Amino acid sequence: MAKAPSRAKVAILISGSGTNMAALLYAAKHPECPYEVVLVGSNDPAAAGLQLAKAEGIATFAHPHKGMERAAHDAVMDEAIRAADAEYVALAGYMRILTPEFVAQWEGRMLNIHPSLLPKYKGLHTHERALAAGDSHGGASVHLVTAELDDGPILGQMSVAIIPGDSADTLAARVKFAEHQLYPTILSDYVSRYDNPDWLLAKVEALALALPETHARTSHGSPGFRVGSEKTGKYFAYFADQHHGSDAIGVLVKTGGMDELETLCEQQPDMYWKPAFYGASGWVGLRLNRPGVDWDHVREWLERSWRAVAPKSVTKLMDVAAEF
Numbered sequence: 001m002a003k004a005p006s007r008a009k010v011a012i013l014i015s016g017s018g019t020n021m022a023a024l025l026y027a028a029k030h031p032e033c034p035y036e037v038v039l040v041g042s043n044d045p046a047a048a049g050l051q052l053a054k055a056e057g058i059a060t061f062a063h064p065h066k067g068m069e070r071a072a073h074d075a076v077m078d079e080a081i082r083a084a085d086a087e088y089v090a091l092a093g094y095m096r097i098l099t100p101e102f103v104a105q106w107e108g109r110m111l112n113i114h115p116s117l118l119p120k121y122k123g124l125h126t127h128e129r130a131l132a133a134g135d136s137h138g139g140a141s142v143h144l145v146t147a148e149l150d151d152g153p154i155l156g157q158m159s160v161a162i163i164p165g166d167s168a169d170t171l172a173a174r175v176k177f178a179e180h181q182l183y184p185t186i187l188s189d190y191v192s193r194y195d196n197p198d199w200l201l202a203k204v205e206a207l208a209l210a211l212p213e214t215h216a217r218t219s220h221g222s223p224g225f226r227v228g229s230e231k232t233g234k235y236f237a238y239f240a241d242q243h244h245g246s247d248a249i250g251v252l253v254k255t256g257g258m259d260e261l262e263t264l265c266e267q268q269p270d271m272y273w274k275p276a277f278y279g280a281s282g283w284v285g286l287r288l289n290r291p292g293v294d295w296d297h298v299r300e301w302l303e304r305s306w307r308a309v310a311p312k313s314v315t316k317l318m319d320v321a322a323e324f
């Protein structure tokens, strides 16, 4: 069955001209763009970008912060973002320091673009500082927002050569070109990470290899994970990327038997599937290319599957460790 195309819903917050907002918005007009812009919000009703967004048929929202407590203003913005059904927030020149509470609400789902090659030059006047330092390049970074200013995990960067005679303004203008390429690309990759087999495999691998006495070994062309020695180890998980005509990307783990397997697939068809060949011996597919995967749940399945095949001597060690 073909999957219905679903686009991630993004709210963009701006304070000024909104050229990055425009870049995000026009990228979203491409039919294959994995996100759509559901709201452009601002703390400044006169922000030039709002007018453009409106003219492009995007819902807008503005609420001045003057005279308001920071937390109260964040709460107003948060409410508008939620009312627009946004799943992600893209800050694009939003000149506000955010409260930790607001940041926490959007942990892992709020991105920002910053005009420097982070971790260099957090804060303001980035171009002046790059020039004063005699750097060969300036640039831009897209990062996840954490409570610390311009400090969250970097999702992507683009460098921009500094040219003799550059002023902060000429450099800033050129860095903007880079920003306008970078932001839509990184946002697209980020919202589609659940459909990216490399990203999913890296997550599974980290969880599987965190279990004691495990190693990775390819099986019939697919990544697999084994417990025990290299010589006599047994598989407890396989990574499956759209095998045998299925559109599922996920991990195969061992159930208690055919009854459990059939029940899981019947009752939660979005989450489980019966894989070709392996299904016949009680392995169930746990689908990962879907939104809202609970990675603790994936961890629990991997551990259970690991326990089912691990030598007693190894599981015993784990049980003893768990008692402390």
Ligand code: GRF
Residues within 6 Å of the ligand: 014, 016, 017, 018, 019, 020, 021, 092, 093, 094, 113, 114, 115, 140, 179
């Ligand atoms: C950009 O330089 C961005 O990196 C920074 O604020 C500026 C916003 O510019 N966070 P614009 O409003 O998108 O033109």
